[in-house]
Amino acid sequence: MPLSPSQTKELLSKLGHQPNKKLGQNFLIDGNIVRKSVELAGLQKGDAVVEVGPGLGTLSQAILASGSKLWAVERDPALSAYLRESLLPGSPQFHLTEGDCLDFPLAGLPSAQSDDFKIVANLPYAVSTPWMEAVLSGPLPECMVLMLQKEAADRYAAQHGSKNFGAISIFLQSAYTIRGKHPVSAACFCPAPKVDSALLWLERKPNAVRFSEAARQCVRRIFTQRRKQLGALCRKEAEPEAKFWFAQLLEQGVSDNVRPEEVPLEHWQALAKALS
Numbered sequence: 001m002p003l004s005p006s007q008t009k010e011l012l013s014k015l016g017h018q019p020n021k022k023l024g025q026n027f028l029i030d031g032n033i034v035r036k037s038v039e040l041a042g043l044q045k046g047d048a049v050v051e052v053g054p055g056l057g058t059l060s061q062a063i064l065a066s067g068s069k070l071w072a073v074e075r076d077p078a079l080s081a082y083l084r085e086s087l088l089p090g091s092p093q094f095h096l097t098e099g100d101c102l103d104f105p106l107a108g109l110p111s112a113q114s115d116d117f118k119i120v121a122n123l124p125y126a127v128s129t130p131w132m133e134a135v136l137s138g139p140l141p142e143c144m145v146l147m148l149q150k151e152a153a154d155r156y157a158a159q160h161g162s163k164n165f166g167a168i169s170i171f172l173q174s175a176y177t178i179r180g181k182h183p184v185s186a187a188c189f190c191p192a193p194k195v196d197s198a199l200l201w202l203e204r205k206p207n208a209v210r211f212s213e214a215a216r217q218c219v220r221r222i223f224t225q226r227r228k229q230l231g232a233l234c235r236k237e238a239e240p241e242a243k244f245w246f247a248q249l250l251e252q253g254v255s256d257n258v259r260p261e262e263v264p265l266e267h268w269q270a271l272a273k274a275l276s
């Protein structure tokens with residue numbers, strides 16, 4: 001069971017630790033959310049799991065209790081030291097890296113495990129998108145259950161035609177099906193965050209499409225001027241593949257004057273293939 005708010009505060013004061021806002025230190029105190037995260041990921045004995053930001057180890061303990069092997073990366077040296085002393089000794093299945101998840105997006109998961117693993121994490125909200133892009137350019141987890149800032153979850157899950165649809169929606173949904181997006185109350189954390197949160201459940205597609213670095217840059221460039229028309233944006237593109245892609249879109253009946261956010265996912269996937 002997770003610690004209650006008073007137990008969390010007591011532990012933090014025993015450790016002499018003030019929650020660090022910049023590191024998004026809002027610790028889970030709600031048993032249902034912890035249980036639901038483990039359940040949605042379908043964790044079973046022997047699964048390999050990656051966690052970002054284990055903090056006080058609440059989610060980590062639930063993951064380990066499922067019989068899974070856990071690789072976690074924590075940036076805060078004081079919390080890493082606490083986990084090393086409290087959780088590591090009794091948990092041979094727990095592997096902890098002290099560092100930044102942008103340097104270790106898969107928390108040091110060994111390459112022998114990288115074709116079969118899952119990610120379960122209450123993410124540090126400030127770095128969720130660069131971390132997600134790093135994950136999408138490496139070995140892909142079978143599923144992810146992620147606590148995120150609600151706005152980020154809305155962007156990741158947005159459909160074309162919505163103002164939230166953008167580069168990250170395209171990269172993520174080309175590889176993953178959104179199986180669920182659940183609002184989570186601020187009361188589930190201690191201290192309560194000032195922003196809204198959501199739990200996002202993602203399942204890898206059998207035919208996951210990946211974007212090369214060149215394709216990602218091209219999509220990002222197009223979306224930096226999202227109010228402009230696609231024709232005007234694509235004519236400025238230097239990449240011949242991007243011009244060829246746009247010519248194909250016109251042939252398929254897509255209008256010159258649509259905005260990037262109105263173009264469906266499958267057309268962006270054609271760009272990924274052209275620039276692969």
Ligand SMILES: C[S@@+](CC[C@H](N)C(=O)[O-])C[C@H]1O[C@@H](n2cnc3c(N)ncnc32)[C@H](O)[C@@H]1O
Binds near residue numbers: 025053056057059060
């Ligand atoms: C939202 S808290 C989650 C804590 C814990 N997993 C829980 O659910 O109670 C985010 C955690 O990520 C850690 N963190 C922040 N930025 C990080 C980064 N760049 N790399 C790794 N960990 C980071 C914080 O120190 C904190 O422990």
